[in-house]
Amino acid sequence: GATESGAARTTTGKIPVLTQIPLRALVEDAARREQRGQVAEAVQMLERAQQQYPGSAEVYNRLGSLYARHFHDYTSAEWYVRKALEISPGNPTYFTNLTKIISKASIEDTGPAKT
Numbered sequence: 236g237a238t239e240s241g242a243a244r245t246t247t248g249k250i251p252v253l254t255q256i257p258l259r260a261l262v263e264d265a266a267r268r269e270q271r272g273q274v275a276e277a278v279q280m281l282e283r284a285q286q287q288y289p290g291s292a293e294v295y296n297r298l299g300s301l302y303a304r305h306f307h308d309y310t311s312a313e314w315y316v317r318k319a320l321e322i323s324p325g326n327p328t329y330f331t332n333l334t335k336i337i338s339k340a341s342i343e344d345t346g347p348a349k350t
Contacts, residue, residue: 309340
């Protein structure tokens with residue numbers, strides 16, 4: 236009697252529920268955070284979006300772009316954009332991003348031309 240109702244009172248409404256946030260809201264929030272210079276938070280929002288929407292090519296592409304632009308981590312950036320292209324083959328934006336990432340990576344690997 237008392238134990239059961241006590242247990243119900245302590246758990247009702249207190250269990251954290253992972254709510255499904257709409258994809259568009261996560262992506263827009265990440266973009267706003269990036270614009271404010273909160274890049275780590277933007278990555279966290281996109282990673283959350285990736286977990287909730289694993290089939291979203293847009294999320295993978297945006298993660299790749301963030302890793303390239305802000306962290307110069309071209310290995311991770313390339314992996315994310317290639318994943319976006321696996322989901323959405325032939326997407327010209329993703330293909331262009333991949334080309335830019337590969338180009339930037341090769342420039343940074345070789346460094347400036349020696350004279």
